Amino acid sequence: MKEFTPLPDKPAPNDVVGIIPWLRENLFPTPLNSLVTLAIIAFFATLIPPLFDWLFFSANWSGTTQDACTNKDGACWVFVIAWSKQFFYGSYPVEEIWRINTCLLALIAIIIASFKLHKDLRNKIAIPLFLLLPFLSIILLDGSLIGLEYVATDYWGGFTLNVMLAAASIIVAFPLSFLWALGRRSDMPFIRSVSVILIEFFRGVPVLALFFMGSVMLPLFFPEGTNVDKLLRVWIVLTLFMSGYMAEVFRGGFQAVPNGQYEAADSLGLGFWQKTLLIILPQVIKISMPNILATFVMLFKNTTFLLIIGIFEMLSTTQTALTNSNWLGGHSTEGYLFVAVVFWICCFSMSMISSSIERKLDTSHRN
Amino acid sequence: MSEKPQVKSSPSFFNNPRNRSLIYQFLLLAGLVYFFYGIITNTLANMESRGIKSGYDFLFTTAGFDILMSLIPYDATYSYGRTFVVGLLNTILVSTIGIVLATIVGFLMGVAHFSKNWLIRKLAVVYIETFRNIPLLLQIFFWYFAVLATLPSARQSLSIGEAIFLNVRGLYLPGLIAESGAGFVYTAIGLAFMAIIFLTRWARKRQNDTGQQFPVFLTSLGILFGLPLIALLLSGLPFTWDFPELKGFNFRGGITVIPELMALALALTVYTGAFIAEAVRAGVQAVPHGQTEAARSLGLKESRIMKLIIVPQAMRVIVPLLNSEYQSLVKNSTLATAIGYPDLFTVFVGTTLNQTGQAIEIVFMTMAVYFVINMTISFVMNRFNASVELAERN
Numbered sequence: 013m014k015e016f017t018p019l020p021d022k023p024a025p026n027d028v029v030g031i032i033p034w035l036r037e038n039l040f041p042t043p044l045n046s047l048v049t050l051a052i053i054a055f056f057a058t059l060i061p062p063l064f065d066w067l068f069f070s071a072n073w074s075g076t077t078q079d080a081c082t083n084k085d086g087a088c089w090v091f092v093i094a095w096s097k098q099f100f101y102g103s104y105p106v107e108e109i110w111r112i113n114t115c116l117l118a119l120i121a122i123i124i125a126s127f128k129l130h131k132d133l134r135n136k137i138a139i140p141l142f143l144l145l146p147f148l149s150i151i152l153l154d155g156s157l158i159g160l161e162y163v164a165t166d167y168w169g170g171f172t173l174n175v176m177l178a179a180a181s182i183i184v185a186f187p188l189s190f191l192w193a194l195g196r197r198s199d200m201p202f203i204r205s206v207s208v209i210l211i212e213f214f215r216g217v218p219v220l221a222l223f224f225m226g227s228v229m230l231p232l233f234f235p236e237g238t239n240v241d242k243l244l245r246v247w248i249v250l251t252l253f254m255s256g257y258m259a260e261v262f263r264g265g266f267q268a269v270p271n272g273q274y275e276a277a278d279s280l281g282l283g284f285w286q287k288t289l290l291i292i293l294p295q296v297i298k299i300s301m302p303n304i305l306a307t308f309v310m311l312f313k314n315t316t317f318l319l320i321i322g323i324f325e326m327l328s329t330t331q332t333a334l335t336n337s338n339w340l341g342g343h344s345t346e347g348y349l350f351v352a353v354v355f356w357i358c359c360f361s362m363s364m365i366s367s368s369i370e371r372k373l374d375t376s377h378r379n
Numbered sequence: 380m381s382e383k384p385q386v387k388s389s390p391s392f393f394n395n396p397r398n399r400s401l402i403y404q405f406l407l408l409a410g411l412v413y414f415f416y417g418i419i420t421n422t423l424a425n426m427e428s429r430g431i432k433s434g435y436d437f438l439f440t441t442a443g444f445d446i447l448m449s450l451i452p453y454d455a456t457y458s459y460g461r462t463f464v465v466g467l468l469n470t471i472l473v474s475t476i477g478i479v480l481a482t483i484v485g486f487l488m489g490v491a492h493f494s495k496n497w498l499i500r501k502l503a504v505v506y507i508e509t510f511r512n513i514p515l516l517l518q519i520f521f522w523y524f525a526v527l528a529t530l531p532s533a534r535q536s537l538s539i540g541e542a543i544f545l546n547v548r549g550l551y552l553p554g555l556i557a558e559s560g561a562g563f564v565y566t567a568i569g570l571a572f573m574a575i576i577f578l579t580r581w582a583r584k585r586q587n588d589t590g591q592q593f594p595v596f597l598t599s600l601g602i603l604f605g606l607p608l609i610a611l612l613l614s615g616l617p618f619t620w621d622f623p624e625l626k627g628f629n630f631r632g633g634i635t636v637i638p639e640l641m642a643l644a645l646a647l648t649v650y651t652g653a654f655i656a657e658a659v660r661a662g663v664q665a666v667p668h669g670q671t672e673a674a675r676s677l678g679l680k681e682s683r684i685m686k687l688i689i690v691p692q693a694m695r696v697i698v699p700l701l702n703s704e705y706q707s708l709v710k711n712s713t714l715a716t717a718i719g720y721p722d723l724f725t726v727f728v729g730t731t732l733n734q735t736g737q738a739i740e741i742v743f744m745t746m747a748v749y750f751v752i753n754m755t756i757s758f759v760m761n762r763f764n765a766s767v768e769l770a771e772r773n
Contacts, residue, residue, distance in 0.1 A: 038497035045496045052498045202404040206411070216753055217746050218710035224728055228738040232425045233418045313514040320717055327517055334524075345525045352513045352521070359512035 078341050091343040092350045095333045099350070102169020102324050108161060112172050115149040119179055143187070146180035165243040169324030171354060174315040177243075177325075181250035182258075182308050188251065189258035194288065196259065197266055207259075214256025219314055222249045223321050246323060254311050261303040265296035299373070305366035309359045316355075326351055422739070429736070437735045438463070444730055446721045448637050459731050466726035467748060473640060473722060474709045474752070477647035481708060482701070484648055485655025492660045503656065510653040516714055518650055523642035523718045533629055544623055550636040551623035560617035567610030574606070575599045639720035643712065651708045658700035662693035694767040702760035706753045713749075723748060 027033055040046040070086030073093075081088035092099070101109050122145060126138040156162040195207030214222070226249040227242070234240060269292055277287040297304075319328035330347045333339060392398055426433060438460035445455050450468045453461060491503040510518070528547065531537065536546040544551040582593040611618075623633035666689050674684040715722040716729055723745060732741045 038495070041495045049496060049498055052502065200400045200404050203407055206407060216706075216750050218713040218724070218749055220713040220716070220724060221728070221742065221746050221749065224732075225742055228732065229742055232422045232738065235421050236425055236428060309512070313512075316514040316516045317714065319516065320714075327514070327520070331520075342529075344520075344528075348517060348521045348525055352517055355514055355517065356509070356512045360508060363508075363512065 078339050081341065087346050087349075088341065088343050089346060091333070091339055091341075091346055095329070095339075095347075098170060098329050098333065099326055099354075100170045101172055102329060103167045104163060104169065105161070105167070108155070108163060111152050111155070111160070111163075112176075115145075115152060115176065116172060118149070119145060119176075142183060146183050149176065149180070165241050168243065170329055171326040173323070174312065174325045175358075177247060177250060177318075178308065178312040178315050180247060181254050181311060184247075184251045185254035185258050189255040190262055190293070192255060192259035193262035193266060196263055211256050211259045214252050215260065219253050220317055220320060222253055223317065225249070227321050242321075243323065246318060246321070250311065250315070253314075254307070257307045257310070258304065261300045261307055262296060264303065265300035266292070268299045269295045302366040302370040302373070305362055305369070309362050309366075312362075313355065313359060326354070431736050431738075433737070433739065435740055437731075437737050437740075442731070442734075444734070446726060447719065448640065448721055459735065462726050462731055463723070463744070466721060466723035469720070469726075470709075470712055470715075470722040470724070470748075471752075473643055473647070473715065473720065474712050476640075476644045477651060477708050477712065478705050480644065480648040481651035481655055481704075484652030485704075486659055488652065488656035489659025489663070492656070493663060507653045507656050507660075510649050511657065513650075515646060515650045515711055516717060519642055519646040519714055519718060522645045523638065527638045527642055533625065536625075536630075542622055544625075544630060547638070548629060549638050550641055551630045552634040552636065553623065554621040554632070554634045556619050556621050558617045558619065560614040563614045564607055564610045564617065567607045571602050571606040574602050578602070637720075639715070639718050642718060643715050643720050647708055647711060650711075651704055654704050655701065658697050658704065659693070661700070662695075662697035663689060665696045666692045691767065695764075698760060698764045698767055702757060702764070705756050705760065709752050709756065710749060 023029075039049045066085065066087055070083050072081040072083055072086055072088050072090050074080065075090045076094055078088070078091070080090045097106070101112055104112060122138055122142050126134055126142065129138055151157050152160075153168065154163065154165075192207050192211055195203050196211060198204050198207070223246065226245040230240065230245050230248075273291055273295065274287065277291040282291070315325055316327040318325050319331065322328075324332070330351050334344055334347055393402075439458050441455075442457055442459045442462045443455050444462075446453055446462065446465055448469065449465045450472065451465060453465050488503045488506055491499050492507075494500050494503070530545060530547045533546050533548055536544040536551075538544045542553045578598060579595055582595045586592055621632050623630040623635075670688055670692065671684060674688040679687065712722060713724040716725040719725060727741055728745050732738060735741070
């Protein structure tokens with residue numbers, strides 16, 4: 013029997029491949045479009061050379077004081093370099109910075125471990141460590157409990173504070189929001205209404221109002237004489253705020269788990285918590301992962317709002333640096349640009365991860 | 380046959396789901412009562428020791444501070460209640476400007492994502508990904524401290540046709556001053572809107588009945604501009620322009636937009652616009668490609684496909700997203716306090732709270748206001764959503 017061999021594919025015709033047809037198709041398809049293309053090119057041609065010149069070629073890179081910025085036509089990166097320690101670590105004592113780095117490395121290590129470790133080890137080691145991490149970090153950063161030099165929370169600051177606050181809030185918000193979401197789905201009317209009120213309250217109120225509540229109202233709620241640390245109050249507020257949003261994300265996840273899963277777990281004779289934790293939760297987390305990350309990006313960006321209540325996070329440090337009497341040369345563009353780039357890299361990479369997970373989960377064949 | 384073993388027909392007390400749920404709910408209730416009892420007693424004790432008098436009497440006492448910008452007459456002799464209204468109006472103003480502009484920018488950029496032109500497509504992507512991922516507060520600061528603060532002084536203002544001026548003190552626009560007879564023109568505008576609504580209904584009914592189309596858009600445009608224009612001419616132009624003029628060190632006359640408002644509105648527009656663009660993109664992408672192909676095979680023109688097939692289906696995805704974006708814009712407008720734009724938050728939670736110390740009342744009132752604003756947005760958008768929702772056959 014003769015084997016069937018298809019003829020080799022014909023190459024595409026010459027007028028659809030190559031650079032010229034691509035240009036014609038994508039940049040100059042119609043006269044109007046060609047005009048727009050030329051206008052955009054002209055705009056960038058006039059904008060980019062001076063911008064690059066200001067950013068890089070004429071910029072001042074070396075030096076330690078403002079006087080080193082001799083070229084007024086270029087950016088004064090000396091400002092950013094001189095303040096970089098404060099931007100990242102706030103006024104935390106220099107010789108103790110290893111503690112912050114340890115905490116961040118531990119966070120990264122645990123995140124990697126929870127992806128790479130075997131399932132059993134992950135559940136037994138990575139998850140409890142993850143939940144404990146905020147508390148361990150506080151002990152290490154504070155230092156007084158374990159015999160290290162005591163560093164008051166007034167000295168914590170900079171970009172690492174943004175990262176740690178956001179991470180600590182989402183870690184505690186995970187179990188809390190899961191409970192709220194469960195409460196909202198519950199059959200028990202009182203538990204359900206309490207959950208709904210909690211979730212809608214923390215979602216409906218501006219986060220700034222929550223911060224103010226934390227700083228002017230929470231002290232009234234505690235017994236007289238109790239002095240609750242400012243950063244701790246912020247952490248509580250951020251956690252509750254995050255829980256409200258995450259509870260809604262989880263609710264979406266719960267709804268996406270097919271009913272058959274609940275019924276199958278019931279018919280196996282699993283109890284409520286076994287069913288929820290062993291069957292439903294893993295699926296919910298998988299489905300909600302992109303939205304959890306998106307919510308986290310929002311929380312992370314919102315940590316800059318802490319400037320308003322006087323926490324020395326990165327943006328607040330920048331404002332302080334800009335009003336420092338030795339640096340009054342109008343470096344606001346450089347400062348904001350630097351902060352923007354740092355935040356942008358973090359948020360953009362997280363949204364990339366989120367959309368890649370989404371693509372992996374998306375099994376529809378729509379297009 | 381052996382006898383059936385005796386099985387207790389009813390489960391033990393604690394295994395009965397009804398009893399259980401009652402116990403759990405009772406425990407939660409008890410916990411909440413204990414929690415609130417603790418909070419309330421502590422708060423009362425704290426307030427007493429700090430000498431704070433609770434109640435809303437402070438709303439009627441004289442405020443004694445000035446506000447940078449007010450839409451209604453206000454000076455330091457008015458009451459705290461008045462400051463609340465001034466702040467509320469300023470919040471509504473900046474939110475409205477933000478919502479309208481962000482919607483325009485968002486839809487333009489969202490549609491630009493599907494342009495035939497590669498450069499425009501990439502520009503849209505760059506815009507979305509840049510501004511979505513930079514904290515809003517940073518953007519506000521950027522516009523306020525790095526852009527608007529470097530504008531020229533009043534004497535060297537940038538100007539367009541000697542009517543619009545832009546300088547470090549703000550944006551100056553010519554204003555319209557109404558004279559007697561203006562009411563006639565306002566009535567004409569109202570009539571024009573009513574006529575358009577009536578015309579749209581009539582045209583739709585006629586198309587449903589007879590299949591004949593009526594050029595609604597052009598006729599509406601004609602009515603919208605024609606009717607007020609006729610009224611304007613008949614009543615002898617009862618409006619005069621009030622141009623801003625440089626007097627001394629500053630401009631007088633016209634409408635002044637303070638830089639705080641400009642920076643806040645710009646940042647809210649650009650930031651929320653990026654999210655709306657993303658929503659529009661998601662909405663259009665959610666329409667299956669088969670819909671476009673089917674429409675093409677019916678012989679519809681590309682512009683008609685967009686209007687009749689793609690947009691109505693995309694709106695179902697876009698509208699709920701718009702709802703939440705609008706709400707977060709209103710909530711984000713509280714960042715005004717960082718640059719001193721006198722919105723509700725700055726005026727009330729900021730200055731008034733500092734002066735009176737009525738923390739609980741003020742925070743409660745402010746939260747209630749944002750709740751009400753967001754409920755209103757939600758209500759309007761849900762009504763709108765119902766009109767674009769898929770009408771399935773029953």
